[in-house]
Amino acid sequence: MDEALLRGLTPGVLGILVRRGADFAAAEDAVQDALLEAVRVWPDDPPRDPKGWLVTVAWRRFLDATRADTARRRREDRLDEEPPPGPAPALDDTLRLYFLCAHPSLTPSSAVALTLRAVGGLTTRQIARAYLVPEATMAQRISRAKRTVAGVRFDRPGDVATVLRVLYLVFNEGYSGDVDLAAEAVRLTRQLADAIDHPEVAGLLALMLLHHARRAARTAPDGALVPLAEQDRGRWDTRAIGEGIAVLQAALARDRLGEFQAQAAIAALHADAPTAEETDWVQIVEWYDELVRLTGSPVVRLNRAVAVGEADGPRAGLRALAALDDTLPRHTAVAAYLHERDGDLATAARLYAEAAHHAPDLAERDHLTRQAARLNARLRR
Amino acid sequence: MAKYLLLKHYRGAPAPANDVPMDRWTPQEISAHVQYMHDFAARLEKSGEFVDAQGLAPEGTWVRYDGEGRPPVTDGPFAETKDLIAGWMVIDVDSHERAVELAGELSAAPGAGGEPIHEWLELRPFLAAPPTITD
Numbered sequence: 001m002d003e004a005l006l007r008g009l010t011p012g013v014l015g016i017l018v019r020r021g022a023d024f025a026a027a028e029d030a031v032q033d034a035l036l037e038a039v040r041v042w043p044d045d046p047p048r049d050p051k052g053w054l055v056t057v058a059w060r061r062f063l064d065a066t067r068a069d070t071a072r073r074r075r076e077d078r079l080d081e082e083p084p085p086g087p088a089p090a091l092d093d094t095l096r097l098y099f100l101c102a103h104p105s106l107t108p109s110s111a112v113a114l115t116l117r118a119v120g121g122l123t124t125r126q127i128a129r130a131y132l133v134p135e136a137t138m139a140q141r142i143s144r145a146k147r148t149v150a151g152v153r154f155d156r157p158g159d160v161a162t163v164l165r166v167l168y169l170v171f172n173e174g175y176s177g178d179v180d181l182a183a184e185a186v187r188l189t190r191q192l193a194d195a196i197d198h199p200e201v202a203g204l205l206a207l208m209l210l211h212h213a214r215r216a217a218r219t220a221p222d223g224a225l226v227p228l229a230e231q232d233r234g235r236w237d238t239r240a241i242g243e244g245i246a247v248l249q250a251a252l253a254r255d256r257l258g259e260f261q262a263q264a265a266i267a268a269l270h271a272d273a274p275t276a277e278e279t280d281w282v283q284i285v286e287w288y289d290e291l292v293r294l295t296g297s298p299v300v301r302l303n304r305a306v307a308v309g310e311a312d313g314p315r316a317g318l319r320a321l322a323a324l325d326d327t328l329p330r331h332t333a334v335a336a337y338l339h340e341r342d343g344d345l346a347t348a349a350r351l352y353a354e355a356a357h358h359a360p361d362l363a364e365r366d367h368l369t370r371q372a373a374r375l376n377a378r379l380r381r
Numbered sequence: 382m383a384k385y386l387l388l389k390h391y392r393g394a395p396a397p398a399n400d401v402p403m404d405r406w407t408p409q410e411i412s413a414h415v416q417y418m419h420d421f422a423a424r425l426e427k428s429g430e431f432v433d434a435q436g437l438a439p440e441g442t443w444v445r446y447d448g449e450g451r452p453p454v455t456d457g458p459f460a461e462t463k464d465l466i467a468g469w470m471v472i473d474v475d476s477h478e479r480a481v482e483l484a485g486e487l488s489a490a491p492g493a494g495g496e497p498i499h500e501w502l503e504l505r506p507f508l509a510a511p512p513t514i515t516d
Contacts, residue, residue: 222419349404373406373411377408
């Protein structure tokens, strides 16, 4: 059984229950029950109409759970009258769910958890494992999130930007446990792009596809990070790159530039270069200029300094860097890199060791320590 | 079964035999060290003795309550703090002897020159829940 296909039906089924008048929290529980039932029953007895099956089972579960004598008779009458679900309204239901689960009243961690469960169809246990927290903690986070959005009217359009931020967070978490969060984020963003015509949704999808394409090349067999310039480009996923570029070009043609499209454009320029040396750094700097204009983000300015170092030489990169706050995350690592390019190995080695000291994760710390070690070994010769 | 914490220190432990900072190793020596740590954890997972392993950033903040209606006071990090924890591994083993044996293996991780670091690790038993049968 294709679990992704099953989970792809989740938001549509949930949307139908809510449209029939079920409250969101109870409907969401009922859909989870129906999904678990499907995993158990379908391998031996696959339904002809998977979505109809899920709606029927989830609706029964909902009725069972909310059974109260008089109300029950009324709801069961309604069940008998219910026409079979048609395919047409599915997209609108899906879209409404994305908006609800990324509602601005939710904290980022709550919005992420609720989106993965209600839109993604993951179980609480899978989400807990992916984020390395106890299952009971994740269950509480999800039920609090459901209570928070309980009063939200389900028929108003939401804010696409908040949805995109949630999906971006999921993608950046990578993968741990038995769920590949990056792949799940791509799936959810693709589903969103099918439901709404919006250039930034397409931009985020393109950005994810282009970065996901490099995944196999990004780590060495021993788990060490491999920087972009040293990656074996033969291991990049050309199909994902092709799709990402096509999605991006269609979005850019709409002439409504946003930060995800600009980030995807930079990723596309890297993907386009057959070798690191052939990278079009001049164009990349231009895109960073656009990004600075769009976001004003200091992190973007830092990445721009690296690109300037490649386009106009390390001295120019160091000048761009000098204008930035040196307490920015990765500032020291960028300085180390530019000093090495400039031939000052002793300074670079010292800065790499310092950057390792402040590294936010183990893989990066090991990587930066290796860079320092590599230069120190050369200096000893 | 009893749980033990294996503590690794940035500072505060006696100096190891092979005391060379990591950025003075060769990149190959670093890779060998990282591989050893991965293999060690993987072996404990297979034997059913692994519980958790985490690394900590070298710098943190001291925080304390500062009275009703006030934000907490923060301070530090203090350079004079003697003891600085780098990370831990939690194991669940049958005996204290087994815990000592595993800590010894972890301390044999290779460092400069590919030789064991002989790093001192602190082994601390968990205070467990009381047993059901007490007499």
